[in-house]
Amino acid sequence: MSDHDQAAIDARPRLSRLEAAWVIARRDFVAVLFSRAFLFFLVGPLFPVLVGGLAGSVGGQVSRSAVTTEIGLAMQADDSAAMIAAAETLRPQLGRSIPSMSVIPEARGEANFDARAFVNERRGNYAAVVTGTLAAPEVVGTQGQIDRWSGPIELVAATALQTSPGTFPSSSSSVVARSAASERTNRIRTAQASQMVLFLLTMLLAGMVLSNLAEEKGNKIIEILAAALPMDAVFMGKLFAMLGVSFVGIAVWGALGWSFWALAEDAIVVVTQTDFRSLPGPAVGWPMFLLFGIIYFSMAYLLLGALFLAIGAMAETVREVQTMSMPVTMMQLMVFFLAAYTITLPGSALETFAILFPLSSPFAMLARAALDETLWVHIAAVAWQAVAAFLLIKAGSLLFRKRVMKSGGAGRDTKKRRLFNRSPAQQSSIEPAE
Template sequence: MSGFAEKLRCALVIARRDFVAVVFSKTFIFFLIGPAFPLVVGGLAGNIGAKVQQNVERPTIGLAMSAEDNRRMMAAREELDGRMAGGLPDMIELAAAAPGKAFDARSALADGNREVTAVVGGTLDGPTLTATADRARQWVGLVSNLAARARAEAPTAYPDVQVEEVNTSIAKVRTGQIYTAQGAQVLLFLLTMLLAGMVLSNLVEEKGNKIIEVLAAAIPMDALFMGKLFAMLAVSLVGIAVWGTAIGAIVLAGSESLPSLSAPAVGWPLFLVLGFLYFAMAYLLMGSLFLSIGGMAATVREVQTLSMPVSMFQLMVFFFSSYALTMPGTWVEWLSIIFPVSSPYAMLARAAQQPEVWPHVLALLWQAFWVVVIVRAGAQLFRRTVMKSGPARGKARRGVFARFRRKAY
């Protein structure tokens, strides 16, 4: 027990040292404001894209009936506008059809100066709709309704429909909980992918200036690895606290326009606690893997080379967990729960859909066990592949010194 306490004390010393070095550095400010730039660019691109899409896909129906029929169709359209979800397409009068002569609707649709999506000709008793297949299926009922409305000699009143609403249904609750589970998985993936990558380059600088050798000679290697993981986790939590505060202020300012998520099965307070714990476990699991890989990299270039397969691995874990969400109760879901790296994602989704609490206690213990296993294995690998360079250089130096003595004498 004293050995465990000593390792824990050493890990906390390393964690405090790395945490202070990162948080009180000038680059940490840029780390905090870094995610704001993609959000701003994404928001601007989304708004511009929505404006372009709205202008490009604004449909217009051209009227090519008689002058009186065109007027009545326009009046019927104005009367119906606002009663249908999404509004009605615009209508313009192309020309008044000559008596006994059909209007060339195909030429009107091909005319670049008119830019109409469909043409309605014929009469009110027998309207003709000329359009593409998808628009024809979409607007055939609308044209029929407008023609019937325009054909009436006196306006007919539209009856008010009485609506009886229910608060919810079991199907709606299940669907909402699935959306909550998906949103939680996406948020957990984004935070883990954004923050866990810092661990990759954690040891490169200290390996370059030989600090790691001094630390390894003073404390156990697994305690060193665990301390660095704790430090990076604490740094990540500071970043999440800052980002969460900023996003929370934005959400409160525009809460009326934001969609509401369905309450998870375990309730929001426990779900948030589990979300924090599963983020910590996901970060420690991925961080321990990244720390082991980064410990074997000798230069920053090697770390950059390793970043791509590491990111792909994270992406595959997320896709696997998302796929398991669509197959509840199958071996795929159980495999995602048992597999250590995907277990936090799967269990967080389970918390949104299942009210049982005891499986989360077992899952957290299982994930903590694998954190210890991976850290110890990474420390052993680092000691065998990297730290063995010290004795080798010592032997080389003794060999050179012996040859120098033989030559001297």
């Protein structure tokens, strides 16, 4: 090669870091997305979900067969006894259509018993509470429970009154709105469920980064890329490629789940006796909460993936990569437990630590979105998580340059270039070692 050609090659503009990261991201995204392994990866998690769904269905059927719904009675002693006797009379013919009834212990002898407050506080395991008289019973409970049990309760009251066939007393209803305590409880459940989903998706999908790095490190492709492009751009491209592949996988699973729900919604609502559309939303509202879920999944994936890449930079062999990743997986499990524990400790020093520690920050902040409507803290948290992910990527690239490129291919290539640049007389003077 002439000096002119070498100068022309050296004068070619090099790719910027963003352009290099885009090239790597596009390469890895297409290579992984159209591989057979990714197809099996998509199908793999569906089998545990199917088995879990069948097991849950069987367990739910057994539970519904073993547990009976109970209605609390807060009526006069004679009326309560007549209702219980009438229910026992009708049950052999109507089965579970007639609920079990019992007198509420707190209502005995209480003339001014507040049934609404009793149901709001959930002080008993009752589906609804019946007050009033046999001629005019009043059902106190949520709208769903009132719609379900008003008819059977009227039938039981009519039997207790021994009215003529076809004549039933008319019952009134009192709908109980959710109290602040019950809304807080439901939001805590939403926070716990969102943290669990975020943790499972992150651990399931972040492993693709490690497997991809281990494969390319074994066949020396990563060293070729590192010699041609900035290493931090290579790492960043790989992370965002795997993040894009993860979103494709989530979209496929979500579409399948949505299709299943659309086909079996009525059956699911009947089986669980719950209309999920009536559940209270998180503090920031469902649209914003879903947006935060996408953002915090991305941040958790980038942070954990950058940590996996740093581990790959420190490891010398593929076996070391897999061995060193196990402590990180266990640490991430501890981080998840930390974030889950701080749900009930808002404003505490432990929650502040969970928010500031990068690996637990996405989990803690997603739970806060379910419990607190303040939005500005999420902007600060996402900015901090992005900075932490960038620092981890930078540290991993520096470690790779130091441990792999220097001790591996780069050092040997430098020696070869020095040898080939010697004159023939100098090369002939080099004798092999004895």
